Amino acid sequence: MTTPFYLFSADPVREAIGELEALEFGLPAVHWLSCKTQPLAPLLRWWRKQNRPIEVVSEFEFLAALHEGFEPHQILINGPAKHQWLPKHARRGLRVNFDSRAELNALLPLAKKLDWSVGVRVLTREEFDPENPPWPTQFGFEFDEAVGALKKLQRSKARVETIHFRLRTNGASHVIYERAIAEVAEICRSAKFASLHLDIGGGVPPRHVLTRGGKTYTAEFSLNAFAAMLRRGVKQFPGLCELWLENGRFVSARSGVLVVKVLDVKERRGLRQLICDGGRTMNALISTWEQHELFSIPERRGQNAMTAVHGPTCMAFDQFTRRELPRSIRAGDHLVWMDAGAYHLPWETRFSHGLAAVLWHENGKIERARSAESFDSWWAQWR
Ligand SMILES: Cc1ncc(COP(=O)(O)O)c(C=O)c1O
Numbered sequence: 140m141t142t143p144f145y146l147f148s149a150d151p152v153r154e155a156i157g158e159l160e161a162l163e164f165g166l167p168a169v170h171w172l173s174c175k176t177q178p179l180a181p182l183l184r185w186w187r188k189q190n191r192p193i194e195v196v197s198e199f200e201f202l203a204a205l206h207e208g209f210e211p212h213q214i215l216i217n218g219p220a221k222h223q224w225l226p227k228h229a230r231r232g233l234r235v236n237f238d239s240r241a242e243l244n245a246l247l248p249l250a251k252k253l254d255w256s257v258g259v260r261v262l263t264r265e266e267f268d269p270e271n272p273p274w275p276t277q278f279g280f281e282f283d284e285a286v287g288a289l290k291k292l293q294r295s296k297a298r299v300e301t302i303h304f305r306l307r308t309n310g311a312s313h314v315i316y317e318r319a320i321a322e323v324a325e326i327c328r329s330a331k332f333a334s335l336h337l338d339i340g341g342g343v344p345p346r347h348v349l350t351r352g353g354k355t356y357t358a359e360f361s362l363n364a365f366a367a368m369l370r371r372g373v374k375q376f377p378g379l380c381e382l383w384l385e386n387g388r389f390v391s392a393r394s395g396v397l398v399v400k401v402l403d404v405k406e407r408r409g410l411r412q413l414i415c416d417g418g419r420t421m422n423a424l425i426s427t428w429e430q431h432e433l434f435s436i437p438e439r440r441g442q443n444a445m446t447a448v449h450g451p452t453c454m455a456f457d458q459f460t461r462r463e464l465p466r467s468i469r470a471g472d473h474l475v476w477m478d479a480g481a482y483h484l485p486w487e488t489r490f491s492h493g494l495a496a497v498l499w500h501e502n503g504k505i506e507r508a509r510s511a512e513s514f515d516s517w518w519a520q521w522r
Pocket residue numbers: 173175176194217218305307308309340341342343385386387388389
């Protein structure tokens with residue numbers, strides 16, 4: 140098998156969704172597949188075969204969902220500025236969360252004509268740009284705008300059924316959700332709106348993934364405490380029928396690995412450097428923020444050395460990780476980067492090289508889902 144390649148499997152996704160489904164929220168929960176997190180065709184097919192619904196945030200993701208046979212009522216459309224593309228592909232019976240006033244104004248006639256189940260995304264006070272916390276994100280309606288939007292939707296007799304927020308990825312604890320839920324409940328009361336669905340987005344952190352600084356994301360996050368908070372929280376919404384969750388990382392992070400080969404080894408200034416045929420720039424941008432487990436095949440033992448693992452591109456940035464690894468790792472060995480199932484595929488690049496091959500494991504069989512990109516297809520993108 141040529142490297143680099145990703146190997147993904149349905150089994151860990153089944154396990155993750157099972158963990159979420161075992162939680163008791165005090166009312167039925169719907170788990171939407173976050174397409175953006177892992178836009179992998181065999182995963183969408185596997186998910187759809189179980190009659191599960193999908194959440195999309197772009198024209199391409201929406202078309203992929205239709206292409207894979209999801210029914211309109213199984214597709215939830217989130218994301219900004221969708222009034223710019225959704226009218227081209229509108230279908231009866233979709234589920235759409237509005238993200239702005241312009242979007243709502245542009246799409247409301249279609250929503251009524253095509254009987255969409257619609258909702259409003261709220262920018263709660265808990266949501267901010269994680270890299271610059273004083274600043275807000277670009278998503279959703281602020282408190283007063285959200286109240287106005289809900290009133291307008293109710294007056295217009297649109298089928299408004301959902302109140303939605305999404306905080307951020309790798310939520311630190313259930314407490315931030317609790318505050319956000321109290322805020323959206325207040326918005327619903329102010330708008331005299333009885334929501335049928337409370338959509339709390341995703342953000343539940345996966346296990347086994349560390350910050351670059353080596354802390355676990357789950358240190359203060361307990362699934363049981365999260366469920367208990369939700370059982371209390373949903374009581375603030377009279378008439379609520381369903382809790383909606385759109386967990387991306389939690390569901391798919393554990394579902395795959397990235398395999399690269401060591402091409403060359405250097406040693407200078409007290410650092411061993413492994414130059415590999417895949418790396419951060421092409422295959423694992425997420426390693427900018429996260430540390431994942433990494434091991435070699437064959438297994439190497441003996442003395443460790445401080446080691447940097449690099450991809451092949453001409454950027455110092457192209458470094459998966461810098462950590463103690465066995466000094467006996469050598470050119471020709473393979474390295475396996477764990478938890479590659481979330482936010483690796485959507486952030487691939489073709490920096491100096493083509494896209495990696497993708498393998499899919501389901502029912503005990505491994506199949507090639509995508510071949511490694513050839514030079515011909517890499518260059519054929521140009522007219
Ligand atoms: C609207 C929405 N829902 C769900 C998710 C999935 O988030 P996570 O992977 O943190 O669970 C995202 C991620 O960007 C999102 O934007």
